[in-house]
Amino acid sequence: MAKNVAIAGVTGAVGQEFIKILEQRDFPVKSIKMLASARSVGKTQKFKGKDYPVEELTESSFTGVEIALFSAGAARSRQFASAAVKAGAVVIDNSSAFRMDPDIPLVVPEVNPEDIKKHNGIIANPNCSTIIANVPIWPLHKANPIKRMVVSTYQAVSGAGQAGMTELFNQAREILDGKNPTMKKFKYQIAFNIFSHDSAIGPNGYNEEEIKMVKETRKIFHCPDMAITCTCIRIPVPRCHCESINLEFKDSMTPDEVRKLLEHAPGVSLIDDRANNRFPMPIDAADNDDVYVGRIRQDESLPDNKGINLWVSGDQIRKGAALNAIQIAEKLL
Ligand SMILES: NC(=O)c1ccc[n+]([C@@H]2O[C@H](COP(=O)([O-])OP(=O)(O)OC[C@H]3O[C@@H](n4cnc5c(N)ncnc54)[C@H](OP(=O)(O)O)[C@@H]3O)[C@@H](O)[C@H]2O)c1
Secondary structure, X not given: OOEEEEEEOOOOHHHHHHHHXXXXXXXXXXXXXXXXXXXXXXXXXXXXXXXXXEEEOOHHHXXXXXXXXXXXXXXXXXXXXXXXXXXXXXEEEOOOOOOOOOOOOEXXXXXXXXXXXXXXXEEEOOOHHHHXXXXXXXXXXXXXXXXXXXXXXXXXXXXXXXXXXXXXXXHHHHHHOOOOOOOOOOXXXXXXXXXXXXXXXXXXXXXXXXXXXXXXXXXXXXXXXOEEEEEEEEOOOOOOEEEEEEEEEOOOOOHHHHHHHHHOOOOEEEOOEOOOOEOOOHHHHOXXXXXXXXXEEEOOOOHHHOEEEEEEEEOOOHHHHHHHHHHHHHHHO
16 A cells, blocks of 8 residues: 655655655655755655655655655754654654664564564664675575674765765876865765775774674674674775675584575675676665675685685665665555
8 A cells, every 4th residue: 555655854865765765665654744954945756757856854745654764864864763653653763763672673684684573663684784784694594503703894975875975086187187085074084095984983993884783783683792893994886885794603614615605695686707807896785775785705714614705895875775764665555
């Protein structure tokens, strides 16, 4: 049955992707509300050929709304999600506001769709890097439990929103024109440079993005004791995160077994062409639904073939955010 939908944060990178995916997947929309900050009032948003006014997100935005897709930042989710729930909507939230709340399901549909049923009005969408890692490793974990995972991320600038992408393009232009790059969104130069992820660093030296990978994966997999460590890096790529993933399994696991398990795994595509040195790249993943996996190798530092190395690339605005949320909404239908 068609639903009354609202998008909070429609003018942002994830909000724009919501629009695209609702259209592409022909999600049954009865009505749609376009919500953003007061700054965007006066703009219009096209959906299926029709123009809609962008309205200011307020507590009274949700009358009659059945599904509220939130991507306006954690502060707005904390402020407005309860108003949406009170109005009768199910909130699917892209921010970090509710992810670690034990009473709120944190869902990757390929991994733990059964958790959706436990919701009390809010379902959290995991962090983008977490989703991109979780989709391909889940089928492996089901076949042979993962004891330890070491992840290094290479994260696109659009993970920091539209402003991140604008900053990369502007700085590249400035540098090529012989000018000094302007730093607005990021503290350091991102064009022709990389730096440690721009989230806050905790007392143990890990940044928030790294902690999210650890805690969220454990929650989604229902494995509170899984050993996970992570290093998150920002790279000058507009779109799509890449990750190097090292896995230690309980029992032996060969690259051929991994290939077989991933060949038909939902949400996964293999690009693993050693002869041509051709493996997943952001330009493969951009605007696509799947997480691309390659460089499947035995970790020869571990005994008894118990270790595997993978390289993955996924569109973090799409599967890492908007698509994952809409797949959750489809399950709700
Ligand atoms: N980008 C990604 O790859 C990604 C991946 C996973 C999760 N997320 C999460 O998704 C959320 C949105 O990210 P984004 O990348 O789309 O950011 P963005 O491009 O910066 O967009 C932010 C959106 O939030 C709206 N907003 C900001 N302040 C607001 C306010 N006071 N009231 C109402 N709306 C307000 C903005 O509206 P205006 O245009 O009117 O300012 C805009 O629509 C964040 O929580 C982020 O962590 C992002």
